[in-house]
Amino acid sequence: MCKIEVENLYKLFGEHASHAINDMKKGMGKEEIMKKHGVAVGLDNVSFSVKEGEILVVMGLSGSGKSTLIRCLNRLIEPTEGSVLVDGQDITKFNKDQLRELRSKKFGMVFQRFALFPHKSVIENAAYGLEVQNVPKDERLKKAADALELVGLKGWEEYYPENLSGGMQQRVGLARALAVEPDILLMDEAFSALDPLIKREMQDELLALQARVNKTIVFITHDLDEALKLGDRIVLMKDGRVVQIGEPEEILTNPANMYVEKFVENVDLSKVLTVSSVMMKPFAVTYPKDGPKSALLKMKEAGISSVMVVNRERQFIGIVHVRDVRKAAELNHKTLEEVLDRDVVTVLPDENISSLFTEEKFPIAVVDEKGVLKGAVVRGSLLSALSSEGGIGNG
Amino acid sequence: MDSIPKFPLGDIIEKFIDFTTEHFSVFTRAISDITETALEHLIDGMLFFHPLVFIAIVGMVLFKFSGRKIAIGSVAGLLFILNLGLWDATISTLALVLSATLVSVSMGVPLGIMAALYKPFNRVLMPLLDFMQTMPAFVYLIPAIPFFGLGPVSAIFTTVIFAMPPSIRLTCLGISQVPSELIEAADAFGSTKKQKLFKLQLPLAMPTIMAGVNQTIMLALSMVVIAAMIGAGGLGGEVWRAIQRLWMGRGFEAGIAVVIIAMILDRVTQKTASKKK
Ligand SMILES: Nc1ncnc2c1ncn2[C@@H]1O[C@H](COP(=O)(O)OP(=O)(O)O)[C@@H](O)[C@H]1O
Ligand SMILES: [Mg+2]
Numbered sequence: 001m002c003k004i005e006v007e008n009l010y011k012l013f014g015e016h017a018s019h020a021i022n023d024m025k026k027g028m029g030k031e032e033i034m035k036k037h038g039v040a041v042g043l044d045n046v047s048f049s050v051k052e053g054e055i056l057v058v059m060g061l062s063g064s065g066k067s068t069l070i071r072c073l074n075r076l077i078e079p080t081e082g083s084v085l086v087d088g089q090d091i092t093k094f095n096k097d098q099l100r101e102l103r104s105k106k107f108g109m110v111f112q113r114f115a116l117f118p119h120k121s122v123i124e125n126a127a128y129g130l131e132v133q134n135v136p137k138d139e140r141l142k143k144a145a146d147a148l149e150l151v152g153l154k155g156w157e158e159y160y161p162e163n164l165s166g167g168m169q170q171r172v173g174l175a176r177a178l179a180v181e182p183d184i185l186l187m188d189e190a191f192s193a194l195d196p197l198i199k200r201e202m203q204d205e206l207l208a209l210q211a212r213v214n215k216t217i218v219f220i221t222h223d224l225d226e227a228l229k230l231g232d233r234i235v236l237m238k239d240g241r242v243v244q245i246g247e248p249e250e251i252l253t254n255p256a257n258m259y260v261e262k263f264v265e266n267v268d269l270s271k272v273l274t275v276s277s278v279m280m281k282p283f284a285v286t287y288p289k290d291g292p293k294s295a296l297l298k299m300k301e302a303g304i305s306s307v308m309v310v311n312r313e314r315q316f317i318g319i320v321h322v323r324d325v326r327k328a329a330e331l332n333h334k335t336l337e338e339v340l341d342r343d344v345v346t347v348l349p350d351e352n353i354s355s356l357f358t359e360e361k362f363p364i365a366v367v368d369e370k371g372v373l374k375g376a377v378v379r380g381s382l383l384s385a386l387s388s389e390g391g392i393g394n395g
Numbered sequence: 396m397d398s399i400p401k402f403p404l405g406d407i408i409e410k411f412i413d414f415t416t417e418h419f420s421v422f423t424r425a426i427s428d429i430t431e432t433a434l435e436h437l438i439d440g441m442l443f444f445h446p447l448v449f450i451a452i453v454g455m456v457l458f459k460f461s462g463r464k465i466a467i468g469s470v471a472g473l474l475f476i477l478n479l480g481l482w483d484a485t486i487s488t489l490a491l492v493l494s495a496t497l498v499s500v501s502m503g504v505p506l507g508i509m510a511a512l513y514k515p516f517n518r519v520l521m522p523l524l525d526f527m528q529t530m531p532a533f534v535y536l537i538p539a540i541p542f543f544g545l546g547p548v549s550a551i552f553t554t555v556i557f558a559m560p561p562s563i564r565l566t567c568l569g570i571s572q573v574p575s576e577l578i579e580a581a582d583a584f585g586s587t588k589k590q591k592l593f594k595l596q597l598p599l600a601m602p603t604i605m606a607g608v609n610q611t612i613m614l615a616l617s618m619v620v621i622a623a624m625i626g627a628g629g630l631g632g633e634v635w636r637a638i639q640r641l642w643m644g645r646g647f648e649a650g651i652a653v654v655i656i657a658m659i660l661d662r663v664t665q666k667t668a669s670k671k672k
Contacts, residue, residue, distance in 0.1 A: 074583060076582055099585075100585040100586075101585065103582070103585035104585025107583065109583040109584070111576060113576060115576040115579065117580075117595065119598045128584055129585070131594070132586045133585070176584075
């Protein structure tokens with residue numbers, strides 16, 4: 001289900017917006033509009049949707065309209081034209097009171113430079129959203145304390161923001177947004193001001209947190225690595241327009257145009273490609289009941305020297321190698337039990353392939369959470385995937 | 396040159412003031428009477444205590460809220476004034492200055508808030524403030540008298556007009572200086588205008604507003620001699636009498652008493668301003 005739907009959204013900054021918008025619709029670009037009308041283009045016909053429970057990352061260079069876009073979602077910036085549907089309601093038609101209700105109940109916002117209130121303690125900051133909803137003091141402090149615990153700030157309640165490090169301040173920012181128990185989190189470059197180590201830590205924690213609270217998150221960044229790490233889907237923006245929308249791998253392996261290519265060319269692919277993109281279909285599988293003879297036959301047909309073994313539920317059990325199977329056949333064993341190698345590395349399909357390079361033993365079995373065999377990674381496919389994907393950037 | 400007649404600015408203003416006094420003086424005189432009675436009660440109240448008791452109370456209050464140094468300095472200063480025999484005059488000046496400050500602040504702060512929040516109002520108010528501050532303060536004495544009569548109320552009126560601008564300006568400045576990111580954050584959580592003002596803008600502007608209050612007090616004090624010309628009495632009256640009779644020593648004694656009061660009020664308000672931060 002779609003939590004937010006943005007349709008044909010325009011935002012122009014300046015006095016003669018109405019003239020300019022017609023030219024924009026005819027396809028005039030940002031610079032031309034500026035020259036002709038003296039109007040700054042924030043958003044140019046932006047449409048996309050955010051699904052319930054996903055992390056949607058909006059990515060683009062500085063000035064591409066990301067902040068404008070996220071602020072149009074709760075109308076901190078008034079869109080010039082177009083509609084924004086939240087839970088099916090067009091919020092561009094909301095009056096003041098409806099808008100305040102929407103902002104205070106549905107959205108929680110986290111800002112790039114934290115925007116904490118310096119005269120309020122950590123817990124008072126976290127409780128702010130509830131305070132303006134006139135939630136009784138005891139209740140709001142309790143909820144704020146819960147939110148602070150959630151972001152790992154238990155024990156810091158009575159401190160003031162100025163006494164906290166950047167990372168901790170942003171945790172307060174996150175707690176302030178979470179305390180109102182919003183459906184949607186809006187995060188505008190929330191981690192961009194943090195130094196790299198802290199940033200990575202916060203990203204991991206956001207993902208862990210998301211697994212628990214399962215919000216709909218719109219996350220803004222100019223950092224592709226961050227986008228790929230956090231995003232279920234990514235919206236790529238340039239000059240106020242949407243250039244591509246897709247899952248991280250789609251954007252990497254299938255960039256919509258030169259602009260996206262340029263963006264992705266510097267990405268370390270091994271960091272972002274997942275196992276499922278380099279794995280092969282498991283060639284031949286044999287049930288433990290299958291005897292050595294039939295296993296040999298299948299290996300011969302497929303032209304491989306080892307084969308994965310699964311049970312009736314297709315759960316991975318181990319591997320057998322052709323040499324051992326032949327011996328077992330000569331010894332007239334009825335099953336593969338004796339020659340089964342259970343000491344095989346397994347990975348999940350959405351794991352990062354960078355962890356595989358250090359493995360000595362191939363093939364590696366790819367299994368899902370239930371242990372069901374999904375594929376196999378051999379050394380060759382790993383390397384070839386890398387070299388062919390690596391070619392994207394050179395185009 | 397004779398063909399261009401003088402623009403009758405003075406006549407117009409005079410007519411205007413005549414007209415307003417004629418129609419409103421009943422009203423303003425009533426205000427004047429009430430204020431004068433209130434002021435007398437205030438002074439009587441402050442004089443009710445023996446000076447030493449009063450000084451002791453002031454010392455203890457300041458010790459609690461402003462620290463030891465300021466408390467000791469203030470007590471010493473007040474004892475010195477008592478020793479000079481200027482106690483009653485000092486109390487009456489203090490009452491006048493504090494009333495004028497109270498009026499200035501209670502009008503100036505709301506005006507400053509409005510100026511910060513409504514741009515058109517700001518555009519009208521700021522030139523008016525420039526006018527109020529650059530017009531020689533003596534000039535305000537003239538219309539004050541027909542409205543409020545000779546005496547302390549006219550003095551308060553003049554002092555208020557002269558001393559109010561910093562309260563307005565610095566309140567406006569303090570509120571405008573609240574970072575827009577914080578305002579945005581408050582908006583993002585659905586704050587009303589009133590909530591933003593009381594939970595965010597005023598608390599953050601408080602040190603600046605207090606600096607404005609401090610300046611208002613200092614300006615009010617600087618008016619005491621001028622106010623004495625229309626019968627305000629107090630330390631200003633002492634100075635004024637000394638000027639007229641060329642009592643140099645007496646004039647300086649009263650002047651020093653004003654300085655002592657100024658220093659006490661300045662330190663106390665500055666301390667509160669910085670403590671709020
Ligand atoms: N208040 C404003 N007035 C005029 N132009 C603006 C305003 N806010 C943003 N812009 C313009 O809109 C464009 C997009 O800005 P922004 O959304 O802040 O980009 P990003 O967040 O991606 O860096 C920029 O070209 C910027 O100059
Ligand atoms: Mg931005």
